[in-house]
Amino acid sequence: MMMQNDSSANLPFQGKDREESYQFYYHQHWIRLLWPVFRLIIWNTLLISVAITMLSLPSFDDVLTRRTILILLTTFALLSHFEFLVRFYNYLLNVIVVTDKRVHRIKKTLLTLDDHESTDLWVLQDIDKHQHGIIQNIFGYGSLILQAQDTEVRIHFTPRISEKYEFITRLREQARAHFSRAEEPFRKAKTP
Numbered sequence: 001m002m003m004q005n006d007s008s009a010n011l012p013f014q015g016k017d018r019e020e021s022y023q024f025y026y027h028q029h030w031i032r033l034l035w036p037v038f039r040l041i042i043w044n045t046l047l048i049s050v051a052i053t054m055l056s057l058p059s060f061d062d063v064l065t066r067r068t069i070l071i072l073l074t075t076f077a078l079l080s081h082f083e084f085l086v087r088f089y090n091y092l093l094n095v096i097v098v099t100d101k102r103v104h105r106i107k108k109t110l111l112t113l114d115d116h117e118s119t120d121l122w123v124l125q126d127i128d129k130h131q132h133g134i135i136q137n138i139f140g141y142g143s144l145i146l147q148a149q150d151t152e153v154r155i156h157f158t159p160r161i162s163e164k165y166e167f168i169t170r171l172r173e174q175a176r177a178h179f180s181r182a183e184e185p186f187r188k189a190k191t192p
Contacts, residue, residue: 020099023171026164027095028157029141036087043080047073086110096155098168101175103146105155121168121175123148129158129165144168 051073055066093108101122107115124146131142142161146153146168158164 020101023098023100024167025095025097026159027091029139029159031135031139031141032157033088033091036084040080040084044077047077047080096158098164098171100171103153103155103168105153117153119146119148119151119153121172122179124172125149127165127169127172129161131161 054069095106097104103119105117126147128145136142141159144155144158
């Protein structure tokens with residue numbers, strides 16, 4: 001887990017408040033990329049085998065036919081690689097940043113989406129972690145559910161979920177203690 005050190009304490013990111021200090025960030029679990037990588041390998045294997053088979057047949061001695069087949073195969077190869085790169089960049093552009101006061105969920109795509117959702121730690125009523133199935137338990141990932149009064153934020157594919165759950169719970173308690181100390185003078189002023 002990435003912990004705060006002196007050089008990264010003032011790390012700027014989208015939506016950061018001046019008073020909050022960076023603690024750690026993470027991306028979704030790497031298993032999220034497993035299916036796109038597997039699909040890319042299958043497509044490449046299929047395209048290479050089709051190319052070898054088609055171009056080795058004696059009936060494709062015509063230059064125009066060979067070029068047409070190669071253009072089609074190259075187009076399919078480029079499309080499969082482009083689809084993988086889009087998935088990979090979406091993986092890299094989805095970040096969860098945890099500070100001492102908030103949890104920021106930043107989701108971006110290359111051109112169409114720029115979504116930022118922040119949840120104050122001191123208003124969180126409950127933090128749940130869910131790991132369903134043997135695969136999630138073996139690889140140590142799952143979903144964190146942050147529940148405030150009217151909202152529920154689900155963070156899926158959280159890696160090393162137990163560590164993050166404990167750390168965010170500790171930060172929530174620290175934020176609540178800090179908030180109650182900050183509110184104490186106002187409460188004393190309101191009482192007659």
